[in-house]
Amino acid sequence: APADLPGKRVLFYRSLISCNTGYDTSIPWATANANGWLLRNSSGTLLINSGYASNNILDPSSTAVSTAVGNNAVTWCKTYGFTGVTCDDVVAYFTELCSALPNGMSQAQWYTNIIAHCRRVAQIMRAAGLEFVCNASGYTPGNSGSDDGTLDATFWTALGAAASGS
Numbered sequence: 657a658p659a660d661l662p663g664k665r666v667l668f669y670r671s672l673i674s675c676n677t678g679y680d681t682s683i684p685w686a687t688a689n690a691n692g693w694l695l696r697n698s699s700g701t702l703l704i705n706s707g708y709a710s711n712n713i714l715d716p717s718s719t720a721v722s723t724a725v726g727n728n729a730v731t732w733c734k735t736y737g738f739t740g741v742t743c744d745d746v747v748a749y750f751t752e753l754c755s756a757l758p759n760g761m762s763q764a765q766w767y768t769n770i771i772a773h774c775r776r777v778a779q780i781m782r783a784a785g786l787e788f789v790c791n792a793s794g795y796t797p798g799n800s801g802s803d804d805g806t807l808d809a810t811f812w813t814a815l816g817a818a819a820s821g822s
Contacts, residue, residue, distance in 0.1 A: 664739075665739050665740070665787065666737070666738050666739050667738060667739065667740050667741055667742040667787065667789060668729070668732055668733055668736070668738040668740070668741045668742070669741070669742055669744065670682055670725075670729050670732075670741045670742070670743050670744070671711070671743065671744050671745045672716075672725065672743040672744065672745050672746050672770075672773065672774060672777065672790070673713055673714050673716060673745045673746070673753070673770070673773070674705045674708060674711035674712070674713060674714070674744075674745050674753075675688045675693075675694060675711060675712050675713070675714050676708070676710055676711050677710045677711070677712065678710055680728070681711065682714060682725050682728065683714070683721075683724045683725055683728050684728075685712065687724065688712070688714060688721075688724075689712075691720065693714055693715050693718055693720065693721045693724075694712045694713065694714065694715070695712070695713045695714070695715050695754075695758035695759075695761070696758065696759050697756050697757075697758065697759055698756075698759045700759070703754045703755075703756065703758060704754065704755075705745070705753060705754060706753065706754055706755055713753065713754055713758070715758070715769075716766075716769040716770045716772070716773035717761070717765070717769040717772075717773075719776060721773070722772075722773050722776035722777050722780070723776070723780065725773075725777050726776065726777040726779070726780025726781060727780060729741045729777070729780075729781060729786075730780060730781065730784040730786060733781075733784070733786050734784070738786075739786065739787055740781060740786040740787025740788055740789065741781065741786070741787070741788060741789070742789040742790070742791060743774075743777070743788070743789070743790050743791065744791045745791075746770065746774055746790045746791060746792040746793070746815070747770070747792075747793050747795070748767055748770070748792075748793065748794040748795070748796065748807065748811040749763065749766075749767075749794075749795060749796045749797065750763060750766040751797070752793065752795055752797075767814075771814050771815055774790060774792075774815055775815070775816070790815065792808075792811060792812060792815060793808060793811070794807035794808040794809070794810055794811030794812070795807060795808070
């Protein structure tokens with residue numbers, strides 16, 4: 657248990673944006689679905705994380721989603737003694753996460769929204785005295801800035817002080 661490791665950083669793995677249909681990766685799927693917090697494509701079908709068929713994608717433009725993700729992470733950390741979370745699925749380019757953009761959201765809007773979502777969740781974590789770390793990627797297909805780390809550095813800079821580390 658994390659409490660058995662005094663003075664050690666023990667981070668709990670969470671997804672910042674994926675919501676699993678069978679277990680809690682960010683917030684319970686039933687909660688996200690009931691509140692209309694899951695993104696859909698232009699046909700109205702729920703978007704699915706390309707790497708995990710049972711993960712739908714949360715709407716990062718919603719402050720209610722950020723609040724729910726942050727509060728749920730705080731609860732898990734406080735209940736089990738973690739010092740913070742490390743969040744996955746923090747991607748600058750949406751189609752690296754999912755095959756199509758959400759209905760009504762452009763790539764530029766995604767970029768702005770994911771940064772704002774990350775900052776809001778980090779603020780909740782820090783207010784609770786917990787650490788927030790991101791596994792963040794600025795990779796963009798076909799952009800040479802992906803080859804030399806320029807896009808990662810740009811995205812990390814945009815995330816700013818939101819994350820304790822990337």
